[in-house]
Amino acid sequence: MRIGLFDSGIGGLTVLHQALKFLPQEDYLFYADTAHVPYGEKTKEEVREYILNAVDFIAKHNIKALVIACNTATSIVIEELRSRYDFPILGIEPAVKPAIEQSEGKQKKVLVLATRLTLQEKKYHDLVHRIDHGEIVNSLPLPGLVQFAESFEFDEKKIIPYLNQELSRFNLQQYGTVVLGCTHFPYFENSLKKIFPEDVDFISGSIGTARHLKRILEHKGQVNQGSGDIIFFKSGVKVEDTCTLDNYHRLFKLLDEL
Secondary structure, three states: EEEEEOOOHHHHHHHHHHHHOOOOOOOOEEEOOOOOOOOOOOOOOHHHHHHHHHHHHOOOEEEEEEEEEEEEEEHHHHHHOOOOOOOOOOOOOOOOHHHHHHHHHHHHHHEEEEHHHHHHHHHHHHHHHHHOOOEEEEEEEEHHHHHHHHHHOOOHHHHHHHHHHHOOOOHHHHEEEEEEOOOHHHHHHHHHHOOOOOOOEEEHHHHHEEEEEHHHHOOOOOOOOOOEEEEEEEEEEEOOHHHHHHHHHHHHHHHHOO
């Protein structure tokens, strides 16, 4: 049985990268809905339909757990998915709580970077309202980073001007922690580090999600049942061309170097 991971695009590979560290002796199915990426700029109703169709497809492949490796998808449909299927379904959400804990110690603010749809959702606003007692959390959508990632564009000569423009209205000296609230964003951590002060921490939810996945499988007695084999799908079509697979491995190497 495989572990399924779903994302709107290649952002979910950042979660798979962490899962492979915690659970190297598992087999995986990774599904990127590239026909409909980016989700963050579409309507909630459109995105919900895309996700339900994709998960119906994934569920037919004998999976023992599913990770929704997409903050936007998690915020929209995670509870509905859990009511439909009997295997564990994990989501990912912006790591606001640990960010607040880190920044309060520095007497600094938190900046959450995510997609527009994630930041608009009630799930996100409820999370911030519940834990941001000092009102230190600000947020900013960065849809361009999703587009850059999906185009495999990581040239800092293009990335950094975009980031400088989007962040120009913020006093970056005020922030102690930046939350990478979209799974596409860790690819750009080095570029972000060149813009923010040196003492700023960058965190995402990928490590916590991978750790939680391991705990669930250990509790069910279902760990170490594979060999690290991965099959990839793009919107229901199995990925077999070497160019795309090479690009995926290039992204894993990029994440190894962060």
